[in-house]
Amino acid sequence: MKKNGILNSHISEVLSRLGHTDTIVIADCGLPIPEETIRIDLSLNLGTPSFIETLQVVLADMAVEKVTLAHEIKELNPEVEDQVTNLVNGVPIDYITHEELKVLSKQAKAVIRTGEATPYANIILHAGVIF
Template identity: 60%
Template structure:
């Protein structure tokens, strides 16, 4: 048994398989998962696990060159945006409309569904290389 880091075998494999510019999405409980995209469902109940809790753990294991957020988070969930900015460099952040975000999530290798129940708590992470 693995003794630290991400214990979820699907997420662990997903991160190990990523190449440069591959994308994954971490979403709230309501984010739709497009047909053909793998869903890793972590939601236990509303709020558990939280979006930030999952994002923090994924960022410990993933080299990220860019993140994409819905523009609407700036107005409708400022506290979540502040928490995201504590974890990622603001220069790496691109904002798109929520509709464009949902379309872009269809390019993700997987969408990790959390129990988060606050608006626009979704992020697309684009992988970088470790060298």
């Protein structure tokens, strides 16, 4: 049995296969996920697990060089935006429209769906390198 890090085997596998600049998405429960994209569905009920809780766990196990958020989060979910900004701790943040985020999500190696039920709680994580 794994002792440290992410216990979810699907997330662990996706992270171990990422190369520099590959992306994954952590999404609220409403983001459309294309059929061809790997879906890791963690949602249990509304709010569980939360977007922030999931992001914290993934950030602890993934080298991230940049993140992408929707512009709309600034006005419609500023609490979550503030939490994200604190969690990424200086990692550059790009802002695009929510529609653009949905298009870019199609290129992600996987989308991790949470139970989050607040607006625009979606993030694209761009893989960095550890050397």
